[in-house]
Amino acid sequence: MIISLDAMGGDHAPAVTVHGAVWAARDFGLTVQLVGNPDAIAAELKKHDTTGLDVPIVPASEIIEMDDHPSQAVKTKKDASMNVAVRQVKTGKSQAFVTAGNSGGALAAALFGLGRIRGIKRPALSTIFPTQSEYGFAFMLDVGANTDVKPEYLVQFGMMGSLYAEKVLGIANPRVGIVSTGEEEGKGSMLVIEAATKMKTAPYNFIGNVEGKDITTGLADVIVTDGFTGNVIIKFAEGLSKMLMSAIESEIRARPLAMVGGLLAKPAFRGVKAKLDYREFGGGALLGVDGVTIITHGRSDAYTIRNAIRAARDAVEKDILGAIKAGLT
Amino acid sequence: MIISLDAMGGDHAPAVTVHGAVWAARDFGLTVQLVGNPDAIAAELKKHDTTGLDVPIVPASEIIEMDDHPSQAVKTKKDASMNVAVRQVKTGKSQAFVTAGNSGGALAAALFGLGRIRGIKRPALSTIFPTQSEYGFAFMLDVGANTDVKPEYLVQFGMMGSLYAEKVLGIANPRVGIVSTGEEEGKGSMLVIEAATKMKTAPYNFIGNVEGKDITTGLADVIVTDGFTGNVIIKFAEGLSKMLMSAIESEIRARPLAMVGGLLAKPAFRGVKAKLDYREFGGGALLGVDGVTIITHGRSDAYTIRNAIRAARDAVEKDILGAIKAGLT
Numbered sequence: 001m002i003i004s005l006d007a008m009g010g011d012h013a014p015a016v017t018v019h020g021a022v023w024a025a026r027d028f029g030l031t032v033q034l035v036g037n038p039d040a041i042a043a044e045l046k047k048h049d050t051t052g053l054d055v056p057i058v059p060a061s062e063i064i065e066m067d068d069h070p071s072q073a074v075k076t077k078k079d080a081s082m083n084v085a086v087r088q089v090k091t092g093k094s095q096a097f098v099t100a101g102n103s104g105g106a107l108a109a110a111l112f113g114l115g116r117i118r119g120i121k122r123p124a125l126s127t128i129f130p131t132q133s134e135y136g137f138a139f140m141l142d143v144g145a146n147t148d149v150k151p152e153y154l155v156q157f158g159m160m161g162s163l164y165a166e167k168v169l170g171i172a173n174p175r176v177g178i179v180s181t182g183e184e185e186g187k188g189s190m191l192v193i194e195a196a197t198k199m200k201t202a203p204y205n206f207i208g209n210v211e212g213k214d215i216t217t218g219l220a221d222v223i224v225t226d227g228f229t230g231n232v233i234i235k236f237a238e239g240l241s242k243m244l245m246s247a248i249e250s251e252i253r254a255r256p257l258a259m260v261g262g263l264l265a266k267p268a269f270r271g272v273k274a275k276l277d278y279r280e281f282g283g284g285a286l287l288g289v290d291g292v293t294i295i296t297h298g299r300s301d302a303y304t305i306r307n308a309i310r311a312a313r314d315a316v317e318k319d320i321l322g323a324i325k326a327g328l329t
Numbered sequence: 330m331i332i333s334l335d336a337m338g339g340d341h342a343p344a345v346t347v348h349g350a351v352w353a354a355r356d357f358g359l360t361v362q363l364v365g366n367p368d369a370i371a372a373e374l375k376k377h378d379t380t381g382l383d384v385p386i387v388p389a390s391e392i393i394e395m396d397d398h399p400s401q402a403v404k405t406k407k408d409a410s411m412n413v414a415v416r417q418v419k420t421g422k423s424q425a426f427v428t429a430g431n432s433g434g435a436l437a438a439a440l441f442g443l444g445r446i447r448g449i450k451r452p453a454l455s456t457i458f459p460t461q462s463e464y465g466f467a468f469m470l471d472v473g474a475n476t477d478v479k480p481e482y483l484v485q486f487g488m489m490g491s492l493y494a495e496k497v498l499g500i501a502n503p504r505v506g507i508v509s510t511g512e513e514e515g516k517g518s519m520l521v522i523e524a525a526t527k528m529k530t531a532p533y534n535f536i537g538n539v540e541g542k543d544i545t546t547g548l549a550d551v552i553v554t555d556g557f558t559g560n561v562i563i564k565f566a567e568g569l570s571k572m573l574m575s576a577i578e579s580e581i582r583a584r585p586l587a588m589v590g591g592l593l594a595k596p597a598f599r600g601v602k603a604k605l606d607y608r609e610f611g612g613g614a615l616l617g618v619d620g621v622t623i624i625t626h627g628r629s630d631a632y633t634i635r636n637a638i639r640a641a642r643d644a645v646e647k648d649i650l651g652a653i654k655a656g657l658t
Contacts, residue, residue, distance in 0.1 A: 132572055147510055147518040181476055181560040189476040189557045212564025216572040228518045229558055231510040233565055235541025240566055243461055243545040244573055244601070251600035261593025268587035271580035272573070 001030050002094040003312050004085040005305070008036035008063045009101020011298045017100065018044035018055075020305025025053040027306065028313055033058045033094055036081040060084035063101075066298060070104030074112060082106060086113035089291040096292035096312035100283070100300040107145055107286065107295070114291035117321065119328040122146050122153045123288030124160060125227065125295060127234055128169070133218025139165045139174075140215075140223040143230035143284065151195035154178065154224055155202055159327050160287040161222035162204035167318040168285075168311075177210035177220030179229055184209070191226070199224075203327070283308040285315055287324065292316050330359050331423040332641050333414040334634070337365035337392045338430020340627045346429065347373035347384075349634020354382040356635065357642055362387045362423055365410040389413035392430075395627060399433030403441060411435060415442035418620040425621035425641035429612070429629040436474055436615065436624070443620035446650070448657040451475050451482045452617030453489065454556065454624060456563055457498070462547025468494045468503075469544075469552040470616065472559035483507065483524035483553055484531055488656050489616040490551035491533035496647040497614075497640075506539035506549030508558055513538070520555070528553075532656070612637040614644055616653065621645050 003024075007017045014034075018041060021032040031054040034041045038059045045055065060081040064073045074083060082101055086109050088094040097114075099106045107125070116123060124142035131138045141161050146153060158176045165174035178196050180188035185196065187209060199206040210220050215233070225233070252262035262269075283296025283304065292315045296308040332353075336346045343363075347370060350361040360383040363370045367388045374384065389410040393402045403412060411430055415438050417423040426443075428435045436454070445452060453471035460467045470490050475482060487505045494503035507525050509517035514525070516538060528535040539549050544562065554562070581591035591598075612625025612633065621644045625637040 130572070132575070144510060147521075179561055181473060181557055192476075192557075212561040212566075213568035213571075215565055216568040228510055228521075229561060232508055232541040232558060233561065236544055236562055236565065237541075237569055239542035239545040240569055241573060243459070244570060246461070247601045248577075248597065251597040252594055254600070255594075255597050258594040258597035261590040261595075262597070264590025265581055265584075265587040265594055266590075268577065268580040268584050268591070271583070272576045 001313060001316055002033060003030055003096045003098055003309050004033045004035055004058065004088040004094040005309065006036065006081045006085045006097070006099035006101050007034040007041050008060070008081040009099040009106070010300050011066070012301070013100065014040050014044050016300065016302045017305055019048065019302035020309065021055055022048045022050055022053060023302060023306040024309035025055050028310055030309065030313060031056070032309060033088060035085040035088070036060050036063070058084060058088060064105040064109070066102050068102060068105060070102055071108040073102070074105055074108040082109040083113060086110060086291070090114055095316045096294065098294045098296070098308050098312050100296045100298055100305060100308070103144070103295055103298070110286055110289045110291065110293040114289045114293065117288055117290045117324055117328070120288040120324070121156055122149065123286055124157045125284050125286050126161065126164065127284040129234065129237065131216050131218040133221065135171055135221065138215070138218065138221055138223050139169060140225065140230055140234070141287065142225065142227035143234050144227045145286065146227040149191070149226040151191060151198055154195035154226065155198045158199055158202060158204055158206065158222065158224045160324055161224060163323045163327055164285060164287060164320055165222050167323050168314050168320055171221045173205050174221035175207045175219070176204050176222040176224060177207050179215070179223060179225035180209035180211065182209060183211055183214070283311065285311065285320070287320070290321065292321065330642060330645055331362060332359055332425045332427055332638050333362045333364055333387065333417040333423040334638065335365065335410045335414045335426070335428035335430050336363040336370050337389070337410040338428040338435070339629050340395070341630070342429065343369050343373050345629065345631045346634055348377065348631035349638065350384055351377045351379055351382060352631060352635040353638035354384050357639060359638065359642055360385070361638060362417060364414040364417070365389050365392070387413060387417060393434040393438070395431050397431060397434060399431055400437040402431070403434055403437040411438040412442060415439060415620070419443055424645045425623065427623045427625070427637050427641050429625045429627055429634060429637070432473070432624055432627070439615055439618045439620065439622040443618045443622065446617055446619045446653055446657070449617040449653070450485055451478065452615055453486045454613055454615050455490065455493065456613040458563065458566065460545050460547040462550065464500055464550065467544070467547065467550055467552050468498060469554065469559055469563070471554065471556035472563050472613065473556045474615065475556040478520070478555040480520060480524035480527055483555065484527045487528055487531060487533055487535065487551065487553045489653055490553060492652045492656055493614060493616060493649055494551050496652050497643050497649055500550045502534050503550035504536045504548070505533050505551040505553060506536050508544070508552060508554035509538035509540065511538060512540050512543070612640065614640065614649070619650065621650065
């Protein structure tokens with residue numbers, strides 16, 4: 001299997017991207033194409049032992065920067081690493097596209113370059129996040145591709161999410177819920193009420209509304225929402241976790257005895273962080289475009305890049321594209 | 330000052346409502362009318378020392394139950410404790426209405442019974458929640474009164490929120506932000522983009538978009554959003570905090586040394602809980618109706634009820650109604 005990695009995308013590219021690619025190539029036995037500036041990539045490759053690994057460089061002369069206007073940059077910078085990586089997939093030279101670059105740009109590059117799967121109204125960006133379910137996580141979409149949606153889009157997000165959760169994440173008969181303001185039927189915005197009504201007859205295991213407080217309890221395996229709400233939720237989770245952790249730290253520091261306790265409990269805190277670590281999941285699949293696409297955080301480190309490549313491999317291996325196409329008919 | 334408390338509203342009424350009322354009457358020197366079933370209230374009052382306190386009973390023969398249909402119940406149960414309490418305010422027999430009952434019912438009772446302030450398009454439910462700002466909290470609205478809104482409503486929410494934050498919460502020149510998917514101008518849903526454009530010329534200190542991750546950092550003192558998003562955010566905060574705390578607990582339990590540490594650090598954890606305790610703030614004001622209304626959680630305990638009554642007192646004392654009326658002209 002061949003994965004095309006945008007080696008120039010992300011806050012710490014190409015150092016962490018090359019490192020992550022080498023890591024993934026070794027751990028998973030994949031070919032990882034490093035797309036971008038050949039000199040910069042070669043310099044990074046030299047820092048690693050790549051004996052026996054297949055990590056070829058695919059040249060690209062431009063970069064979509066973090067502060068570029070996404071769709072404009074994708075249109076004008078034809079030879080940007082993202083665009084070149086996408087073309088590798090489009091022309092069958094690789095099976096998946098992975099990037100930690102400008103996420104709006106990544107959306108645009110994938111959408112323009114790969115197109116939508118015929119019948120999909122809007123692609124959705126997904127994420128995996130920790131919950132208290134038996135699996136330890138849920139799959140949420142859309143988390144940012146579509147800030148304005150129609151009920152039909154949400155119904156399709158449920159279908160794509162259910163298939164991904166089942167085929168790629170191994171959750172049997174995933175429970176699909178829709179984010180709303182109350183658990184009872186008929187609660188929520190007009191958009192959600194209409195979508196939920198349609199989802200009741202959709203060919204997946206729709207369990208109804210999921211309130212904010214039940215997103216983390218594991219009531220649903222697949223959490224459907226619009227890209228505005230989903231984006232606010234995942235970013236708010238980041239902010240709130242940080243505030244809680246820093247509150248715990250400062251309260252412990254203010255008490256000498258608690259400080260001793262805090263030191264003794266440190267491995268436990270590390271355990272919590274590891275359990276809740278979003279890096280484990282390696283970014284989110286963009287579902288609905290006609291090519292496997294994984295978009296990960298700009299702040300990704302090498303480990304996240306490695307895991308994003310693994311996520312791409314899983315999606316290819318389990319043929320998520322074929323499953324979605326079959327799901328539409 | 331006279332406050333009308335719905336003594337029958339909430340999961341633990343009338344025990345905690347009467348307890349909270351007695352507490353508030355003593356601590357703040359207020360008259361707290363206990364509205365509801367006279368026998369049940371009298372039985373609870375006997376459990377407390379009410380010497381020198383003014384906690385009169387105002388009879389009401391019906392109750393809006395937690396599982397009642399809100400607006401229907403408010404219309405048919407004319408003598409429900411909520412309706413009677415609202416009429417006390419409407420007829421000038423008291424200055425504020427406080428309830429921990431069915432929150433949809435409370436919204437309907439206040440809206441039907443008190444009406445909107447002339448010029449206010451939609452009332453908004455607010456909440457105070459902990460942040461890392463210098464004040465330690467922010468003021469958010471709407472958190473559930475309006476699941477479908479128009480840009481103009483959001484502009485008014487900003488005005489009401491700014492006035493409440495300044496007059497009642499004592500925040501000088503409050504920074505008003507709108508929840509969106511990116512901090513840059515022009516990011517977000519069509520609704521938010523249009524609202525933000527109008528807010529730039531509104532007569533308050535509008536600072537632009539606030540991303541999910543910055544809700545807790547204290548970037549803004551007043552956080553404006555629609556009632557769908559706001560409701561999801563505050564309930565998600567509850568769920569996520571619970572998950573984090575229980576993850577910390579179980580990681581600590583799994584390690585003998587960490588368990589000793591956890592015991593030593595216990596006062597620090599209690600400190601965090603106290604700092605982040607939503608009970609401190611005593612529920613949220615319903616802004617835009619023509620009478621001071623505080624709606625607090627059904628699960629409220631006596632301390633929360635006490636604080637909700639304090640919040641009502643503050644809003645009356647600082648004449649929030651007069652400020653909003655003046656703000657409209």
